[in-house]
Amino acid sequence: MALSKVANKQAVQVGVKELTMIQAINDGLKTMLEEDPKTLLLGEDIGKNGGVFRATDGLQDVFGEKRVIDTPLSEAGFVGTAVGMALNGLKPVVEIQFLGFVYPAFEQIATHVTRMRTRTLGYYSMPMVIRAPYGAGVRSPEIHSDSVEALFVHLPGIKVVCPSTPYDAKGLLLASIADPDPVLFLEPMRLYRGKRQEVPAHDYRIELGKGEIVQQGEDVTIFAWGAMMPIAMEAAELMKEQGISCEVIDLRTLYPLDKAIIADSVQKTGRVVIIHEGHETGGVGSEIVSVIMETSFLYLRAPIEKVTGFDVPVPLFALEHTYLPTTERVSQAIQKVYSF
Amino acid sequence: MNALVQVKFSDMGEGMNEGEIIHYFVGVGDVVSVDQPLVEMQTDKMVAEIPAPAAGTIASIHYKEGDVVTVGNVIMEITTEAESAAPLSEMSNTRLQSASTTIATKKNATTVTNPYNRILAAPYTRKIARELGVDIEQIQGTGPAGRVLDDDVYQFAEQPETNKWTEEQESATQKLPQAEEEIRFAGIRKRIAEKMSYSVQTIPHVTHYDEVDLTHLLEERSVLKEMGESISVAAFFIKAVVICLKEFPIFNAQLEVEKEIIRLLKQYSIGIATHTEAGLMVPVIHDADQKSIRFMDEEMKRLIKKAKAGDLKLADMKQATFTVNNVGPLGGMAATPIINHPETAIMTFYKTKKVPVVTKDDALEIRSVMNVSVTFDHRVMDGAQSIAFTNRFKELIEHPTKLLLELI
Numbered sequence: 001m002a003l004s005k006v007a008n009k010q011a012v013q014v015g016v017k018e019l020t021m022i023q024a025i026n027d028g029l030k031t032m033l034e035e036d037p038k039t040l041l042l043g044e045d046i047g048k049n050g051g052v053f054r055a056t057d058g059l060q061d062v063f064g065e066k067r068v069i070d071t072p073l074s075e076a077g078f079v080g081t082a083v084g085m086a087l088n089g090l091k092p093v094v095e096i097q098f099l100g101f102v103y104p105a106f107e108q109i110a111t112h113v114t115r116m117r118t119r120t121l122g123y124y125s126m127p128m129v130i131r132a133p134y135g136a137g138v139r140s141p142e143i144h145s146d147s148v149e150a151l152f153v154h155l156p157g158i159k160v161v162c163p164s165t166p167y168d169a170k171g172l173l174l175a176s177i178a179d180p181d182p183v184l185f186l187e188p189m190r191l192y193r194g195k196r197q198e199v200p201a202h203d204y205r206i207e208l209g210k211g212e213i214v215q216q217g218e219d220v221t222i223f224a225w226g227a228m229m230p231i232a233m234e235a236a237e238l239m240k241e242q243g244i245s246c247e248v249i250d251l252r253t254l255y256p257l258d259k260a261i262i263a264d265s266v267q268k269t270g271r272v273v274i275i276h277e278g279h280e281t282g283g284v285g286s287e288i289v290s291v292i293m294e295t296s297f298l299y300l301r302a303p304i305e306k307v308t309g310f311d312v313p314v315p316l317f318a319l320e321h322t323y324l325p326t327t328e329r330v331s332q333a334i335q336k337v338y339s340f
Numbered sequence: 341m342n343a344l345v346q347v348k349f350s351d352m353g354e355g356m357n358e359g360e361i362i363h364y365f366v367g368v369g370d371v372v373s374v375d376q377p378l379v380e381m382q383t384d385k386m387v388a389e390i391p392a393p394a395a396g397t398i399a400s401i402h403y404k405e406g407d408v409v410t411v412g413n414v415i416m417e418i419t420t421e422a423e424s425a426a427p428l429s430e431m432s433n434t435r436l437q438s439a440s441t442t443i444a445t446k447k448n449a450t451t452v453t454n455p456y457n458r459i460l461a462a463p464y465t466r467k468i469a470r471e472l473g474v475d476i477e478q479i480q481g482t483g484p485a486g487r488v489l490d491d492d493v494y495q496f497a498e499q500p501e502t503n504k505w506t507e508e509q510e511s512a513t514q515k516l517p518q519a520e521e522e523i524r525f526a527g528i529r530k531r532i533a534e535k536m537s538y539s540v541q542t543i544p545h546v547t548h549y550d551e552v553d554l555t556h557l558l559e560e561r562s563v564l565k566e567m568g569e570s571i572s573v574a575a576f577f578i579k580a581v582v583i584c585l586k587e588f589p590i591f592n593a594q595l596e597v598e599k600e601i602i603r604l605l606k607q608y609s610i611g612i613a614t615h616t617e618a619g620l621m622v623p624v625i626h627d628a629d630q631k632s633i634r635f636m637d638e639e640m641k642r643l644i645k646k647a648k649a650g651d652l653k654l655a656d657m658k659q660a661t662f663t664v665n666n667v668g669p670l671g672g673m674a675a676t677p678i679i680n681h682p683e684t685a686i687m688t689f690y691k692t693k694k695v696p697v698v699t700k701d702d703a704l705e706i707r708s709v710m711n712v713s714v715t716f717d718h719r720v721m722d723g724a725q726s727i728a729f730t731n732r733f734k735e736l737i738e739h740p741t742k743l744l745l746e747l748i
Binding site for chain 1: 462465466
């Protein structure tokens with residue numbers, strides 16, 4: 001404990017570093033392992049190997065095998081193990097190598113992770129984070145490219161968080177680990193090694209359940225998160241050249257949704273485009289539409305447009321670019337709602 | 341990137357909802373600049389030119405000359421070259437082009453389907469209507485598929501009197517006996533019909549008659565004529581009317597039944613009922629209280645000429661506060677005029693005749709006498725006011741020197 005406090009102090013002194021998202025996540029995990037001895041990591045190849053994307057690179061060397069634990073290839077097994085740890089006061093951070101690999105653990109999540117607080121009438125909470133890289137665009141094989149956040153948004157009892165920048169990744173990760181309830185922490189693998197950003201070396205937290213206005217605008221609101229944020233920003237930039245002013249909002253937390261930021265922006269612009277790479281039917285976009293109907297019906301000037309992945313299993317890498325929303329598709333949607 | 345801009349026949353106000361294409365200034369393939377006139381349209385009341393909303397090349401023309409176009413329909417399309425979008429076109433010109441066609445096609449598809457005949461309007465437009473206290477069902481939309489747009493609501497709210505009443509739908513199912521000749525009941529004729537029916541249906545009309553001795557006025561007029569000033573008697577009438585309106589403000593007023601108020605107007609703009617080949621027109625002399633008799637005479641002649649030529653602009657016909665009706669030149673002793681709603685009265689001048697008049701000294705004299713009538717809205721005033729109004733008019737015209745006293 002004394003040691004970790006010293007380490008933390010040193011971190012504060014280091015100040016700010018230019019990090020990629022994967023480095024920011026590594027930094028966040030390290031920060032939490034230093035700060036709170038109850039925090040521990042579990043996952044396949046996260047220890048010796050440092051993780052399939054190197055999110056846990058070097059952490060086992062620093063914190064040892066008891067805090068950075070390599071597990072067998074058994075998602076249901078180690079998520080179940082984490083349930084037991086959380087019940088006993090630890091704060092497990094589980095890594096699922098790809099979100100598509102979470103399906104074997106779905107039973108644990110749906111029957112135990114999300115219910116423990118209710119089942120015990122609030123006596124036990126479930127301070128667990130399930131980290132999962134998600135999404136297409138990195139030429140992975142089958143099942144590695146899924147973006148099924150909607151499955152979890154539908155389940156009460158687990159928060160769903162999805163950063164789009166290195167800064168947000170660390171701040172949201174620390175807030176997720178600190179949260180007494182379970183959090184599914186989705187990491188857009190496409191952005192892991194994208195733009196570097198200044199990330200404070202110290203502990204800072206971004207409140208869960210709050211979106212962010214990334215760009216102010218007047219004519220059309222674009223809602224997106226994770227890997228779709230760069231697409232949203234590119235489209236907004238193109239539209240600016242055509243005289244259409246877009247407000248771009250990074251929702252950051254998908255459950256609970258930031259209804260206030262959604263309502264406020266829609267009431268300003270009256271026109272909406274929602275982007276997600278998950279399948280269209282039953283996607284989070286539909287839930288956002290529902291929030292808009294509930295809060296801002298009378299402000300709508302045009303039907304809401306969604307630009308989403310299609311209702312097919314995410315195709316293999318040769319075709320994945322045709323599945324993903326593109327700047328062109330988003331631009332067309334913006335023009336459509338703008339000229340309605 | 342190339343974009344297709346639609347040139348629509350937009351709402352010109354006054355409840356006009358169709359127009360005839362008279363003449364195209366351009367053809368397909370012509371290059372046009374912004375605001376360049378594209379087409380000349382004859383609406384119910386005027387001839388209007390529709391300017392180009394954007395620079396580009398005429399891509400298509402959807403109507404022939406002589407066709408009647410309903411408000412909101414696309415007359416032609418212009419292909420524009422938006423230079424600002426260069427980076428986009430570099431990126432994927434072809435893809436976006438095909439995309440914009442898809443959008444256009446989709447839009448056209450929506451223009452036909454409205455199976456339940458609902459009023460189409462975006463929620464935000466409905467909100468505006470609700471806030472302005474406007475019944476959106478009464479508004480003729482000018483957007484795609486007849487959708488009511490924000491501007492339609494604002495425009496409607498600004499002209500409540502002319503727009504809020506919509507005629508009953510003609511029952512199309514009723515078979516009429518075969519006529520020998522059919523005249524289209526549309527355009528100006530129909531518009532007049534709507535206005536007249538509405539006025540008669542809502543206003544309890546009362547008409548009061550009197551006769552005015554014009555002998556002195558005609559003498560003065562001849563003197564002026566010898567001096568090279570040819571002024572019509574009507575210009576004197578209007579001057580006298582404006583003086584009377586100032587003294588009897590209820591005649592220059594509007595009744596707003598819903599709000600339970602009578603608005604006494606401080607502006608004196610006199611509508612001149614004018615017979616034209618197309619039908620009755622009412623051009624307006626604005627701010628008549630600030631104009632000399634000579635100036636009003638010139639303006640009246642100019643307006644009447646324009647009316648007869650069918651060249652009146654919308655601004656020439658708006659915002660009358662009182663209307664005069666000079667039927668004298670056409671003939672007639674008396675009539676039952678209809679008030680130009682939402683005004684509260686209308687004054688009519690009939691034919692001037694030389695008649696034998698018994699003077700104060702019981703002698704007979706030949707005098708020039710004209711019948712006048714004042715038709716008023718009995719909801720806002722009574723006969724006594726109308727008589728007082730007419731007496732004052734009579735006094736001013738029978739002794740034109742009295743007009744001098746009112747010079748400002």
